[in-house]
Amino acid sequence: MDNTELRAWDNGHFVHPWEGMAAVGQNDRTFVETASGIHIVNDKGERLIDGPGGMWCTQIGYGRTEMxxxxxxxxxxxxxxxxxxxxxxxxxxxxxxxxxxxxxxxxxxxxxxxxxxxxxxxxxxxxxxxxxxxxxxxxxxxxxxxxxxxxxxxxxxxxxxxxxxxxxxxxxxxxxxxxxxxxxxxxxxxxxxxxxxxxxxxxxxxxxxxxxxxxxxxxxxxxxxxxxxxxxxxxxxxxxxxxxxxxxxxxxxxxxxxxxxxxxxxxxxxxxxxxxxxxxxxxxxxxxxxxxxxxxxxxxxxxxxxxxxxxxxxxxxxxxxxxxxxxxxxxxxxxxxxEGILEHVRQVAPVFQERLHDLRRIGIVTDTRGMGLMGCVQCSLDGNKTSLLEGDYEIGARIDAECQKRGLLVRPIINMCVMSPPLIISEDQIHQMFDVLGDGIRASVI
Missing domain, CATH: 3.40.640.10 (Type I PLP-dependent aspartate aminotransferase-like (Major domain))
Incomplete structure (x- = not known):
């Protein structure tokens, strides 16, 4: 789908939350057009796991006809x-x-x-x-x-x-x-x-x-x-x-x-x-x-x-x-x-947290933290936990870009990526999500 005109309208008329003035009117945002379960679909027809769960909020997943x-x-x-x-x-x-x-x-x-x-x-x-x-x-x-x-x-x-x-x-x-x-x-x-x-x-x-x-x-x-x-x-x-x-x-x-x-x-x-x-x-x-x-x-x-x-x-x-x-x-x-979703979260959360903390094996990952189905990966190009290099301010966005190429949306916050997927995510999907995230982190420093 050619979204050239829509993109121009988005940049010309839609003032987004946390709109950066340096790039105002020149953004190349992802258009999210449809969604189902834990996946969103962008304007290119690509299906991605919604790692941040919208904005920490898509508990029961997308596309619920009953809703x-x-x-x-x-x-x-x-x-x-x-x-x-x-x-x-x-x-x-x-x-x-x-x-x-x-x-x-x-x-x-x-x-x-x-x-x-x-x-x-x-x-x-x-x-x-x-x-x-x-x-x-x-x-x-x-x-x-x-x-x-x-x-x-x-x-x-x-x-x-x-x-x-x-x-x-x-x-x-x-x-x-x-x-x-x-x-x-x-x-x-x-x-x-x-x-x-x-x-x-x-x-x-x-x-x-x-x-x-x-x-x-x-x-x-x-x-x-x-x-x-x-x-x-x-x-x-x-x-x-x-x-x-x-x-x-x-x-x-x-x-x-x-x-x-x-x-x-x-x-x-x-x-x-x-x-x-x-x-x-x-x-x-x-x-x-x-x-x-x-x-x-x-x-x-x-x-x-x-x-x-x-x-x-x-x-x-x-x-x-x-x-x-x-x-x-x-x-x-x-x-x-x-559907017993609260019980499901308590059942799969240990898997989510284990896979999250496994990412510490990657060189630029300086910290991982979380609880339940919430997680954060913090990175630094020189491995420093408490200070940021100039390039560290872009690392989160680079990881997000690499993950999107591989089928995962994450939420970048400076040198961090946070995840809070829909609560219906399965154990297999958790493994898939962290496999992609690990690959995306590694690819961001090559």
Whole structure:
């Protein structure tokens, strides 16, 4: 297919996320036209394994007729309702099903349009609650370097990926960032246990420095996904939660990536990491990518603190609880349960992680890390783990190009490639994916 005209339209009219100004209007992006199962098909008719799973979100895979039928039927029945003035049975049912699966007393579901607006809504709710409770100065949110929480204003303000923060304004007075929690960057000779102690001390020292009367919340991804699939040391989240409880600081678990099966459970906070957060934010796999939707799931305790107060939480979206999106979410949830996809993830994850770590045998691979069906390969042309050569800034893109030639799409992030394939991926397909990735890495340095 000749996409010359379409490519010109894409460059002339479609402003993409993270659009680089150096190449604006001159990009040669891959056109993805059809998809089925774990594969996407580009405009050349080439079939590729979708290594990043769209954007961490295609849990049940592509081309599910059942999903299309459920969404179409809902659109025919009711395409929209105003969540400001009315309610609807399918959105209400979905809220109930989410609350049933969320840990502890997280029973109040605030629907949003995606992960960024879920985080923004969670932060605005915390500000609202503190204002009503007579704590107008308790607004600082503590986050981490390399954390990513979204691209709306408040969500971006608490995101700690340095390159994403260079040119856009942020609410800097509301956010404080702790040092990188990646054990790869611990001091020479420092044990992981001592590194963990240091990271916990970072949090408590920050709270004490600002004063607990000024710190509203700590926000953390169970695994720092877009920062490079950073898996904090074991026990990190439990100990952070203990610090937060000690100082009356709320704990927001940003499960936009890790919820809905990515780690083999509906939510990872309690089932994987043993913590009971005050708020969970989620999106992505919530509808398996079939429709845009997110949520902030808030605890009974936080709601009870301000229930009965003569105030309005003036935060909401035209498409909160959108019925077609809710139908997609319910149907995806039903498929995950009926097909035992959570159990499947737990079964194949050890194979995925073993093949991921086998890539360390390749000379330029300096680190591999992951959990469940999440993985990252980090590379450096001179084998240096902690610094980048000029050529290292292009290595991820080169690996992606070589992999695409061989039938695999990966997501390059500077000198890293991340994978989060559809959760339905089979053991044989996992082997195929890593065979191609290994070949692509080797070919990128020839």
């Amino acid at each position: 299309a039928d459920a969404m179409a039927e809902q659109a025919r029945q009711l395409a929209y309702f105003s969540p400001f003035n009315n309610t609807n049975s399918i959105a209400t049912r979905f809220a109930r099903e989410l609350a049933k699966r969320a840990p502890g007393d997280l029973n109040h579901v605030f629907f949003t349009t995606g992960g960024s607006t879920a985080v923004d809504s969670a932060l605005r709710f915390i500000q609202f609650r503190n204002n009503l409770m007579g704590h107008p100065d308790k607004k600082i949110v503590i986050s981490r370097q390399k954390a990513y929480h979204g691209s709306t204003y408040l969500a971006a303000s608490v995101s700690g990926k340095e390159r994403d923060r260079l040119w856009l304004d942020k609410a800097d007075d509301l956010a404080h960032f702790l040092p990188n929690v990646n054990p790869l960057y611990r001091a020479e000779g420092q044990s992981v246990a001592d590194f963990l102690d240091e990271k916990i001390a970072d949090l408590e020292n920050a709270i004490l420095t600002f004063g607990a009367d000024r710190v509203a919340a700590f926000i953390a991804e169970p695994i720092l996904a877009s920062g490079g699939v950073i898996v904090p040391p074991e026990g990190y989240h439990k100990r952070c939660l203990e610090i937060c409880r000690r100082h009356d600081v709320l704990y927001i678990s940003d499960e936009v990536v890790t919820a809905f099966g990515r780690l083999g459970h509906w939510f990872a906070s309690k089932d994987v990491f043993g913590i009971q957060p005050d708020i969970i934010t989620c999106a992505k796999g919530m509808t398996s990518g079939y429709a845009p939707m997110g949520a902030a799931i808030i605890s009974d305790r936080l709601i009870a603190d301000i229930a009965g107060n003569d105030a309005t939480f003036s935060n909401g979206y035209t498409y909160s609880g959108h019925p077609v999106c809710a139908a997609a979410g319910l149907t995806s949830m039903e498929i995950i349960e009926r």
